[in-house]
Amino acid sequence: MTGRGIVLLALCGALLLGAPMVADRYVLSVLTTVLWFAYVGQAWNVMMGFSGLLSLGHALYVGLGAYASAALFVHFGIGPWAGMWVAMLAATAAGCFIGFLGFRFGVRGVHFALLTIAFAEVARIGFDHLQWFGGSGGFFIPVAGDAGNDLLNLRGSPELFYYVILALVLAALALSRVLLHSRLGYQWLAVREEPEAAEAVGVDLFRARIAAVAVSSALTALGGVFQAFYFNNLFPEQVFSMGRSIEIILPAIVGGIGTLIGPILGAFILTPLGELLTFLIEATGFDLPGLKQLFYGVALVVIVVYRPDGVWPWLADRLGLVRRPGEDA
Amino acid sequence: MPFDYYLNIAASGLLTGLVYGLAALGLSVIFGVVRVVNFAHGEMMVAGMYGAVLLASLLGLDPILAAPIVAAVLFAFGWLLQRGLVNRFVERPEHMQFILLLGIATIILNAMLMLFGPDSRNVMVPYSFDTVEIGPLLLDAVRLRAGAGAIVVTVALFAFFRFSRTGKAIRACADNPLGARVVGLNIDGLYALTFGIGAAVVGIAGALMTLLVDSRPQLAPEYTLLSFIIVIVGGLGSLPGALLGGMLIGFSEAMAGFLLDPSLKSLFSYGVLIVVLLLRPQGLLGKRS
Numbered sequence: 001m002t003g004r005g006i007v008l009l010a011l012c013g014a015l016l017l018g019a020p021m022v023a024d025r026y027v028l029s030v031l032t033t034v035l036w037f038a039y040v041g042q043a044w045n046v047m048m049g050f051s052g053l054l055s056l057g058h059a060l061y062v063g064l065g066a067y068a069s070a071a072l073f074v075h076f077g078i079g080p081w082a083g084m085w086v087a088m089l090a091a092t093a094a095g096c097f098i099g100f101l102g103f104r105f106g107v108r109g110v111h112f113a114l115l116t117i118a119f120a121e122v123a124r125i126g127f128d129h130l131q132w133f134g135g136s137g138g139f140f141i142p143v144a145g146d147a148g149n150d151l152l153n154l155r156g157s158p159e160l161f162y163y164v165i166l167a168l169v170l171a172a173l174a175l176s177r178v179l180l181h182s183r184l185g186y187q188w189l190a191v192r193e194e195p196e197a198a199e200a201v202g203v204d205l206f207r208a209r210i211a212a213v214a215v216s217s218a219l220t221a222l223g224g225v226f227q228a229f230y231f232n233n234l235f236p237e238q239v240f241s242m243g244r245s246i247e248i249i250l251p252a253i254v255g256g257i258g259t260l261i262g263p264i265l266g267a268f269i270l271t272p273l274g275e276l277l278t279f280l281i282e283a284t285g286f287d288l289p290g291l292k293q294l295f296y297g298v299a300l301v302v303i304v305v306y307r308p309d310g311v312w313p314w315l316a317d318r319l320g321l322v323r324r325p326g327e328d329a
Numbered sequence: 330m331p332f333d334y335y336l337n338i339a340a341s342g343l344l345t346g347l348v349y350g351l352a353a354l355g356l357s358v359i360f361g362v363v364r365v366v367n368f369a370h371g372e373m374m375v376a377g378m379y380g381a382v383l384l385a386s387l388l389g390l391d392p393i394l395a396a397p398i399v400a401a402v403l404f405a406f407g408w409l410l411q412r413g414l415v416n417r418f419v420e421r422p423e424h425m426q427f428i429l430l431l432g433i434a435t436i437i438l439n440a441m442l443m444l445f446g447p448d449s450r451n452v453m454v455p456y457s458f459d460t461v462e463i464g465p466l467l468l469d470a471v472r473l474r475a476g477a478g479a480i481v482v483t484v485a486l487f488a489f490f491r492f493s494r495t496g497k498a499i500r501a502c503a504d505n506p507l508g509a510r511v512v513g514l515n516i517d518g519l520y521a522l523t524f525g526i527g528a529a530v531v532g533i534a535g536a537l538m539t540l541l542v543d544s545r546p547q548l549a550p551e552y553t554l555l556s557f558i559i560v561i562v563g564g565l566g567s568l569p570g571a572l573l574g575g576m577l578i579g580f581s582e583a584m585a586g587f588l589l590d591p592s593l594k595s596l597f598s599y600g601v602l603i604v605v606l607l608l609r610p611q612g613l614l615g616k617r618s
Contacts (some may be wrong), residue, residue: 107606
């Protein structure tokens with residue numbers, strides 16, 4: 001990254017840190033949503049962007065994380081900071097199981113993506129029938145009221161949640177950067193680009209891929225824990241839905257797959273775009289169900305046709321934020 | 330008479346499965362040739378359903394007679410889609426094709442939601458409540474006709490790919506795009522034709538489906554997933570496989586809905602999918618790559 005890039009990044013970070021001072025409740029809730037998608041997009045990016053494994057069922061890991069932590073809290077009074085480890089463990093176990101099945105049996109590409117969808121759908125239907133988790137009627141975490149901020153149990157004001165998710169995003173960004181420049185990260189890139197060549201130079205394909213799934217699913221589960229305690233309600237139809245899985249992966253694809261900033265930028269494009277559309281539709285009084293989603297679809301097509309590598313690589317190049325290959329510092 | 334019960338459930342499941350199979354056939358044709366996964370498949374199917382609903386309510390046309398008109402419209406749509414947008418994505422990575430078609434699916438789905446609203450629409454035909462007795466079986470007339478329609482279209486499609494020059498050219502494209510280009514075939518034109526055929530086939534499946542279920546825009550994502558499951562189970566690129574897969578899924582859905590909870594019926598389809606992916610990833614009738 002160039003000096004200009006670092007300055008701009010620091011500026012954005014400062015703006016986000018100070019945002020709650022000036023933003024009203026609505027803007028803060030939008031920012032929280034943006035950051036949540038940035039976070040889970042970052043987590044998904046570890047699998048698809050770094051290792052080339054297309055998962056279309058990441059809602060599974062969000063849901064497992066959300067349900068595990070929420071159930072521990074409601075049934076046993078175990079707070080989210082302890083429950084998140086169980087949540088991560090559950091999601092990682094599921095991820096590794098799917099990965100094990102897929103990689104051992106040579107399920108690749110579209111087929112692997114379908115396997116991930118299938119497991120997410122199985123979980124959706126399964127949780128619909130699990131009464132301990134509330135079944136299809138939903139699972140609820142009691143709302144604390146105005147008891148003040150309780151970071152230990154993750155109960156409190158919108159500002160508290162905003163800072164928690166901001167911290168998660170920054171931590172995931174840092175972790176992704178560290179991973180990408182580690183031995184494992186280089187193995188992932190090799191596996192993504194040329195699996196045969198990587199194997200020939202001694203990379204254990206199976207281990208590298210399973211590691212990517214494990215990291216990605218564990219990170220995604222934390223997003224689920226946050227979601228459970230932020231919204232206080234969980235419905236299998238929403239949490240595990242195919243639509244949710246797609247929402248999770250869109251920011252990373254729009255922003256730029258395999259880049260560190262891409263998922264964050266993508267989330268900052270897509271969520272406000274949706275809000276803007278809602279606003280425009282309400283302002284013009286031309287309200288039809290589906291109109292907003294229709295524009296959303298058009299926007300997707302336009303972005304993928306004109307910026308197929310995502311917005312970030314193009315933007316970074318335009319603004320001179322990253323060094324071009326071969327250029328000296 | 331419990332055995333007759335099961336036999337009846339099985340038979341009606343298999344007949345519904347034929348229509349599922351026809352829908353999956355469209356997906357299989359597109360994927361087998363263009364190598365693009367049509368994530369807007371269920372949306373195209375529901376568009377076909379609404380086409381039949383519209384023709385029935387405006388002209389009083391039977392869905393079986395509406396099917397050719399629906400097929401022509403969807404053929405044109407698929408052809409234009411391939412020419413205009415999908416063609417430039419053929420060489421691009423899978424996830425980009427996925428996003429493109431997801432965008433298109435979102436547009437189709439919500440356009441239908443705006444045009445027709447979220448409520449279910451059904452088609453009434455004079456034989457809606459008739460039943461036909463065949464030996465121990467007591468079958469709905471609508472189901473028999475829908476199944477028969479699916480078989481007719483499937484046979485026509487087979488004949489087209491097997492015997493016509495264009496069909497052979499399309500198969501050549503599927504086997505070896507480079508080789509097909511070398512011998513002078515117009516690949517882009519054949520791809521557009523294939524996408525059009527795939528869209529037309531799923532449109533017919535949609536029109537036939539209106540005999541069996543009420544049309545709702547929300548069915549679209551379900552049908553997309555269902556078509557995928559069937560194609561994977563039957564074997565990618567295998568036309569008989571798609572039909573067999575459709576019947577298997579139709580059968581297991583009917584049985585699960587009867588023996589267990591109807592809300593658990595798709596769990597069975599996913600179960601079948603997972604087992605097939607693991608034990609025979611190329612599908613029941615697919616060739617090992």
